[in-house]
Amino acid sequence: MTSSPARMPRTRRMPREARRKQLLLAAHQVFVAHGYHGAAMDEIAEVAEVSKPVLYQHFPGKRELYIALLDVHLEEFTGLLQAAINSTSKNKQRVTATIRAYYEFISRDSQAFRLIFESDLMNDPEIGARLEEFNSTFASSIAGVIADDTGLGRAQSLLLGRAMAGMAQVSARYWLDLSDEVPMEEASELVARLAWRGIGRFPMES
CATH class of the missing domain: 1.10.357.10 (Tetracycline Repressor, domain 2)
Structure with a gap:
């Protein structure tokens, strides 16, 4: 696996589809670095620089995000x-x-x-x-x-x-x-x- 993923630039408000793409990009970095079982929603939110509630607004869980x-x-x-x-x-x-x-x-x-x-x-x-x-x-x-x-x-x-x-x-x-x-x-x-x-x-x- 690769080293820990880099954090994405902080963003504030953005359209829903743009936010979804941002979260998927962050999830991609974490899943590639650690695999599904080693990845955590906390880290994905941190890499995307959003709160966990924002992440869960778009994806109800780690499995749904992975899919x-x-x-x-x-x-x-x-x-x-x-x-x-x-x-x-x-x-x-x-x-x-x-x-x-x-x-x-x-x-x-x-x-x-x-x-x-x-x-x-x-x-x-x-x-x-x-x-x-x-x-x-x-x-x-x-x-x-x-x-x-x-x-x-x-x-x-x-x-x-x-x-x-x-x-x-x-x-x-x-x-x-x-x-x-x-x-x-x-x-x-x-x-x-x-x-x-x-x-x-x-x-x-x-």
Whole structure:
């Protein structure tokens, strides 16, 4: 985990939506630094420089705050991946763009990926369902492209979609420890080449 989060600049009155974003930013810093179980609403309020009653006006508890923050990051990551998939009609470039999107998200200074892939609430049914929906949606998007191009069945295409998503995720998280030795562009390109060597061998559907 990272060091203790920095306090945000003090603010007074602000619109409700702006205040909510401020609280989510403070919560993000605390959750990334300490994990869900190590985080406290007291510290989140302190980092945001608001009173606890103000914090509870927006979020009834720590779990609800965590879920709201997770939803923000999942929506952001989903948009990034979908944009990569839709960025071209050429599948080799599509594979490269999609894997690059994983690396870009995981390399961000915000470390938002920790809330998605390293959550200490994986066994929570509601949070687990959100994470599974994210993984399923992304794998299905990849599977649709694979099925259209190769003629493989839905189950086979979904299996390949999950495999590609897993390859991107695991390799990108491992790459963080090697980022001083292997630039992100090179790392994502290497993994994209590996993925394409597999997917590209399936015959194209005429």
